[in-house]
Amino acid sequence: MLLSGFIGLFSETALNVALTPLMGLLEVGPTTIQWLTTGYLLVLGVLVPVSGLLLQWFTTRQLFVTSLLFSIAGTLVAALAPSFEMLLAARVLQAVGTALLLPLMFNTILVIFPIEKRGAAMGLIGLVIMFAPASGPTISGLILANLSWHWIFWISLPFFIISLVCGLLFLPNISRLTKPRIDLLSIALSTLGFGGIVYGFSSAGGHGEGAGGWSSPVVIITLAVGIVSLLIFAIRQLRMDQPVMDLRTFKYPMFTIGLLLIFICMMMLLSSMLILPMYLQQGLAITALTAGLVLLPGSLLNGLLSPVMGRLFDKFGPRWLVISGMVIVSAVLFLYTRIEPSTPLWQLVTMHIFMMIAISMIMMPAQTNGLNQLPREYYPHGTAIMNTLQQVAGAIGTALAVSILSAGQSRYLSTAANPESGETQLAAFTSGVQHAFIFALILALIGLVCALFIKRVQVANQSNPQGPVH
Structure with missing residues (x-):
């Protein structure tokens, strides 16, 4: 599961660096090529x-x-794809595979590991x-x-095949099947709701020529449909005996706090992970590969420390880890709000390392502590809610960050004496980046306040299936 999950999530971002050359090779524009990312996120937002x-x-x-x-079929089709349409179909197949695997991975950890060993197992995830x-x-x-x-x-394909063979040979059935009634209206509302929000924010937050912008009729309509559908979906779930997504999980306070922290963390992380490479490439004029290498030490440490x-x-327990992590993230984001073109590269690498270490102190402890409070019958719903809101948080965070960057850039240029000069353009872009990091800093401070309320879930209370544990 871990091997196939790793390759699936690697495939999610691996194509990002290739989007620019793919426009020329496949003869499509930026608005069209963006669908390779948007389509992937959309499938996750609908299926998870x-x-x-x-x-x-x-x-x-x-x-x-x-x-x-699905993952093998998508990867094979992508490896052979002669056209954009074929590559897009392949990305959809890949996304179906990832959307099925991620919640299954979380649910399996919750079922097979006792609560006192669950943190280390979730750390591997x-x-x-x-x-x-x-x-x-x-x-x-x-x-x-x-x-x-x-x-x-082609490089990803053998790992998927190895995972499939190992799964067929060794994977036991550990789930408890209850086969609740399938409510088609709930599924339709969920699809319209989460799909509309992910697509709307992804379109609004596109940068470059493919940007939808907040005033685009498509963005406004999809967001409106998404929000209304989600409201109806939530009301319907609360009134059903066997809901598709059981929102009664929110009556468990540590689950709700953990969910808030994960939501804020993903918005903060993904907005920063979009803005920083943009600044490295456009502001400091370094190559995409060099930008990736700048971010690699922090990302590597984050994975190893999880x-x-x-x-x-x-x-x-989670309390000192999460609070300390939020303090460090807030301090790093404050330093990011003061970056300039003259900021040395080693300083950016160091800041990114500290930020990613702090993120590892927040994400898994908050997530594990929250899921630990749920009775077993709520595990599928809890993992579905957490994984869904991570996708939504990513779409919202990146859209808002790019919009704030653009607004800050435009505001600077509107007051500049010589807006066409290269020096002014760089200063304007830097100002926009600083504004985007101020947004991320505000998110971190809100997260710090939420972290103050986190408490360890007691193992002895896990057997109480009747109601919330306080």
Whole structure:
């Protein structure tokens, strides 16, 4: 599961570095090429919310094998793709595989590990979830420097096949099937709701010529449809005996606080991870590969430290880890708000390392502590809610960050004496980047306030299936 999850999430970001050369090779514009990313996110936003239902209808082996077959088919089609349309279809197949695998991975950890050992196990998932997408641009940059873009997929394919063979040989069925009633209206509302929000924010937050912008009718309509559908979906779930996504998980306070921290953390992290490479390439004029290498040490440390933080969580609980992590993130983001073109590269590398270490102190402890409070029957719903809101947080965070960057840049140019000069353009872009990091800093401070309320879930209370644990 960890191996296939790593390759699936690596594939999610590996193509990002290749988007610019792909426009020329496939003869499409920036608005069209952006669908390789938007389409992937859209499938995740639609499928992950119903994963709670799938986990109760199909066995562990059935879901794992189906996930791997979609991933293998998507990777093979992408490796052979002669056209944009074929590559987009391949990305959709890959996204289906990832959308099925991620909630299954979380649910399996919750079922097979006792609560006192769960932190270390979730830390291994943290290594996969954080390091795999972070390493994607760097590894694909190295591939593109020596081989064609098809090799991004050819290199991934054997690992999926190995995972499938191992799964068929060794993976047992550990899930408890309850086969609740399938409510088609709830699934339709979930699809319109989460799909509309992810697509709306992704379109609004596009940068370059492909940007949708907040005033675009498509963005306004999709966001409005998404919000209204989600409201109706939530009301319907609360009134059903067997909901598709059981929102009664929110009556468990540590789950809700953990969810808030994860949501804020993902918005903060993904907005920063978009803005910083943009600044490195456009502001400091370094190559995509060099930008990837600048971000690699922090991402590598984050992945390696996730299991360590998991073990520390098992021993000491989440409180001091999460609060300390939020303090460090806030301090780093404050320093990011003061970056200039003259800021040395080593300083940016150091800041990124500290930020990624702090993120490893927050993400898995908050997530594990929150899920620990849920009774077993809520595991599929809890993992579905957490994974869905991570996708939504990513779309919202990046859209708002890019919009704030553009607004800050425009505001600077409107007051500049010579807005056309290269020096003024660089200063304007730097000002926009600083404003975007101020937004991330505000998120971190809100997260710090939430972290003050986190408390360790007591193991003895896990057996109480009747109501919330205080």
